[in-house]
Amino acid sequence: MAEDFCFWLKDSLIIKPPKKNPLALRMVVLVFVMLCAVYISSLCLRQVGQFGGQSTGRLFSVPVVERPCEAANIEPSEKPYVHFPKPNTFSRDECACNPVRNFAILSTQRSGSGWFETLLNSHMNISSNGEIFSVKVRRRNISTIVETLDKLYNLDFLTSASKNECTAAVGLKWMLNQGLMQHHEEIVEYFKLKGVSAIFLFRRNLLRRMISILANSYDQNAKLLNGTHKSHVHSAHEAQILASYKPTINTSLLIPNLKQVEELVTKSLEYFKSTRHIILSYEDVVKNRTKLVDVQDFLRVPRQELKSRQVKIHKGPLSSQVENWGEIEKTLKGTHYETFLGEDYKLEKPSNASSPCCEILKE
Ligand SMILES: *[C@@H]1O[C@H](CO)[C@@H](O)[C@H](O)[C@H]1NC(C)=O
Numbered sequence: 001m002a003e004d005f006c007f008w009l010k011d012s013l014i015i016k017p018p019k020k021n022p023l024a025l026r027m028v029v030l031v032f033v034m035l036c037a038v039y040i041s042s043l044c045l046r047q048v049g050q051f052g053g054q055s056t057g058r059l060f061s062v063p064v065v066e067r068p069c070e071a072a073n074i075e076p077s078e079k080p081y082v083h084f085p086k087p088n089t090f091s092r093d094e095c096a097c098n099p100v101r102n103f104a105i106l107s108t109q110r111s112g113s114g115w116f117e118t119l120l121n122s123h124m125n126i127s128s129n130g131e132i133f134s135v136k137v138r139r140r141n142i143s144t145i146v147e148t149l150d151k152l153y154n155l156d157f158l159t160s161a162s163k164n165e166c167t168a169a170v171g172l173k174w175m176l177n178q179g180l181m182q183h184h185e186e187i188v189e190y191f192k193l194k195g196v197s198a199i200f201l202f203r204r205n206l207l208r209r210m211i212s213i214l215a216n217s218y219d220q221n222a223k224l225l226n227g228t229h230k231s232h233v234h235s236a237h238e239a240q241i242l243a244s245y246k247p248t249i250n251t252s253l254l255i256p257n258l259k260q261v262e263e264l265v266t267k268s269l270e271y272f273k274s275t276r277h278i279i280l281s282y283e284d285v286v287k288n289r290t291k292l293v294d295v296q297d298f299l300r301v302p303r304q305e306l307k308s309r310q311v312k313i314h315k316g317p318l319s320s321q322v323e324n325w326g327e328i329e330k331t332l333k334g335t336h337y338e339t340f341l342g343e344d345y346k347l348e349k350p351s352n353a354s355s356p357c358c359e360i361l362k363e
Pocket residue numbers: 140141143144
């Protein structure tokens with residue numbers, strides 16, 4: 001209606017040829033046309049506004065600006081650690097506004113981090129994506145590292161550990177020798193910027209760790225399990241086969257090696273001490289299941305019982321696990337590594353396969 005009216009006006013004014021003072025007439029026409037244009041567009045805007053509020057708005061599919069998720073019930077001090085990622089590869093649907101925390105398990109090889117990660121992944125809201133940086137191209141330089149982390153923390157790094165849209169904590173397992181120490185300054189910056197929390201997981205008994213490394217690297221060639229190499233096993237039978245190999249430790253290198261690892265661990269704690277973190281030892285987690293509650297609280301996920309199917313490969317006294325025990329004992333006696341010769345850990349309760357604590361140790 002309004003449009004018709006304006007066009008009629010416009011037409012009638014233009015059709016009539018100007019006789020006197022053509023410039024003034026032209027100005028009048030121009031002003032009219034402009035007024036019409038303003039009037040029509042205001043009408044149109046009002047209409048869109050009306051329809052937008054009704055169910056018929058769908059027909060127009062006017063893109064509605066998404067409301068940003070609110071970090072309600074979250075303490076101000078927690079805000080830097082809370083994220084609402086919008087993955088490119090899928091939609092978070094009903095959990096779009098569930099807060100997500102970023103984490104990284106910082107560890108060394110053969111320190112129980114594989115087992116620890118399977119425990120975390122048994123939680124329905126935790127997604128820990130393994131040793132992403134074991135792939136060299138991803139840790140080539142700091143830009144490839146950041147690119148990979150960005151993808152991970154945006155929930156776009158799809159692995160078998162990726163959970164559904166309701167992930168509340170997302171992370172990875174990162175070994176100190178996978179670019180972490182080398183680029184520590186930039187990574188600490190990144191952790192602060194993206195609110196990444198660090199979970200340090202180290203093994204106290206570095207001698208046991210060393211035996212595990214030697215046995216594992218032996219098996220990389222020997223492939224004791226029917227010609228396939230396995231770093232982690234799921235049955236007592238497999239564990240028994242792998243443990244049948246007893247390495248010989250070069251005792252002239254023993255103390256320097258232990259010292260080197262000890263220094264590496266200390267240095268990593270120093271480098272990353274300014275990030276939000278928790279420090280765990282493998283031995284503590286095995287002995288005291290309350291530590292897993294601590295971890296869940298640290299990640300702010302609902303508490304749940306965590307389970308793993310992995311079976312420990314080496315059990316029993318260390319003296320039965322190496323070829324040259326006497327020599328090793330002699331080397332470490334009187335040094336501050338002497339405690340490594342003793343027992344690794346004692347279970348608080350007698351073994352009972354049906355309780356979660358003992359499932360992992362049942363061999
Ligand atoms: C990092 O490595 C990538 C891939 O090799 C390369 O394209 C890029 O230029 C490198 N960036 C820096 C800062 O060296």
